[in-house]
Structures are given as C-alpha cells and as structure tokens.
Amino acid sequence: MVDLAKAYTFAWRHAAKVPEPVLRGAFTLAADVAWLRRGAGVRRMEANYARVRPELDERAIRRLTRAGMRSYLRYFREAFTLQGSTPEQIDARVRMVNPENIRGVLHDGEAAALALAHLGNWDLAGAWATPNIAPVLTVAEKLKPRELYDEFVGFRRSVGIEVLGLGDPDVFGELVRGAKGGRRIVPLLADRDLTARGVEVELCGHTARVAAGPAALALAAGVDLVPAMITYERLQGERRRRAGTPWGIVITFYPPVPVPATDPDLSGPQRRRAQVAAMTQSWVDALADTLQRHTEDWHMLQKVFVEDLDPARYAKALREETAAAQTGEP
Secondary structure: OOOHHHHHHHHHHHHHHOOHHHHHHHHHHHHHHHHHHOOHHHHHHHHHHHHHOOOOOHHHHHHHHHHHHHHHHHHHHHHHHHOOOOHHHHHHHEEEEOHHHHHHHHHHOOOEEEEEOOEOOHHHHHHHHHHHOOOEEEEEOOOOOHHHHHHHHHHHHHOOEEEEEOOOOOHHHHHHHHHHOOOOEEEEEOOOOOOOOOEEEEEOOEEEEEOOHHHHHHHHHOOEEEEEEEEEEEOOHHHHHHHOOOEEEEEEEOOOOOOOOOOOOOOHHHHHHHHHHHHHHHHHHHHHHHHHHOHHHEOOOOOOEHHHOOHHHHHHHHHHHHHHHHHOOO
C-alpha cells in the first residue's frame, strides 16, 4: 500500500524540479486514466454534476467530468509546485473580480469571513491573498493518516496561510478572535458539512447540506460574510509568460451577505440559527451561479445532496444538530 504522507512529501520536494510542460502532461494523463477507470469518486462527481446541470445528457455529463478530473488534478499539480513559485508568478496567475465587495478589508483594515467551495485552487488564492489583501486564517480538515494532515498544514503555512485543525479545542473561538483582530480574511470551505451542525439549503434545485461555519463566524465576530468563488481561466500572451503556466485563477467576490431581520419572539439561540440559515442560503445562491457556469472546476467527489446521504446516518446528524441548537452552540 502506498504511504500517502511520504508520497505527498516526495511530490512537494521534487515536483518543482520537473519541467512544467512535462509535469502538466503527466497530471493530465493521470486525470484521464482516473476518469476512464470510473471509480467511486469519479462516479460521485458525475452524479453531483448531473444535479447541478440537469439540462445535460449522460454523454455530456461524462465529458464534463473528464474536464472536472483534469481541473482536480491541476489543483494538486499546482499545489506541489506552489512553494517553488515566485511572487511575480503568483501575481500573474491570479485575477480578482469585484474587489469592491471586500472594500472593508482592503481599505478600512477590517476582517471578513469568506464562504468558499471546493472550486479552483484555494491554496493559490490564499498564497496570493496574504500579501495582496490581508493575512489568511482558516481551518483544515483532519486528514488521515496524521502525517498527511501535518504535510498539508506545513505546506499551507509555508505559503502564508495560518491553519487551525477542524475539531481542535475552541477552534471556533480562535476564528472569532482572529476575525475580531482586524485586517484579516477568514476563508472557510463550506460546500460540504463535516460536523453535526450543518445547514440544509437549496442548491441548483436540490436539497444539500453545507457547513454553517462562514455565517456563524460572521455573526459571532461582527464582520462581513463575503461569498468568494475561485475558478480557472486560460492565460494568454504576456501574462502566461510571467505566470510560467497556461492556467490562472479568477477570484470573484460577491456582495456581502446582509444579516436578516428575524422574529423578535424567537429566543437568542433560535434567532441566531435562523440568521445563520438565511445567510448560508444567500452564499449558496452565489455558489449555484458559479457551478452552472464553471461546473468542471467543482472538485466535489463526495456526497453533498441530501438525496444521496445514508438515511440512518443523516437522521443521526439531524438529532445531533437539534441537541446542539438546544445548547445554543454555533
């Protein structure tokens, strides 16, 4: 069996030494082989894509999934070489759309909570954001084995991203204190619920379960919640030469999500959960807009939609969520 931690360590140490065209070809080939084998992850990607793009037939979904696997493996190729990229190359690879939507961070020294999805290359976005917008503080899923998680955390810290471990003691409190500290962006990948406190939303006409974190953080810290969607784009001419690669990313910032008014008769915890639910649906609407235009950049090889979840496990998650709500936890 392959030791994933050692394999990732080897890739991070040596991938940057391989000529970029050769590495790009190798990862494209790996993506195509995985697509042809049509394992469980690829089939799940197909099913997810079919839900967000119901107008496409089976053959079109299959082609779209091939592009999705190439986008997914592109992310890993770029991650393995990001530490060897120069600041000039990183700048050339990133384009920002609607920066006025994070004007508080850019101009007033404030913090913002960003709602992100598994789209494009969020590590490249974070490496670019720290010197160009504000320091980045985020949370990482506890991957197994532990050595693999440590490698990912070390990599992200090496490119300027401060990382907390999901499930660590008082991680939410650390995020709140970080956001309250001013001039910082706190991006959270939230298009898949990894806790017992998720939120049911409508995503492209289907019920999905996503994380409550971005909205809960924005409310607790008193900062803006900004949906930020990251997609790939082909580079041309001078920008491609400076980037050293034919691919760059676009970070589109949607307008800050307003804090909704709620029924004044609700208790404090009930009011907060109602606000979290409404704000979460708002940023998911921005996600739906992006998914329908850039489906292939959604690297979602896991179950998101409620129809696909195991009924017994889902019922247990709902019971845990109800218990959390009664204690007033975020």
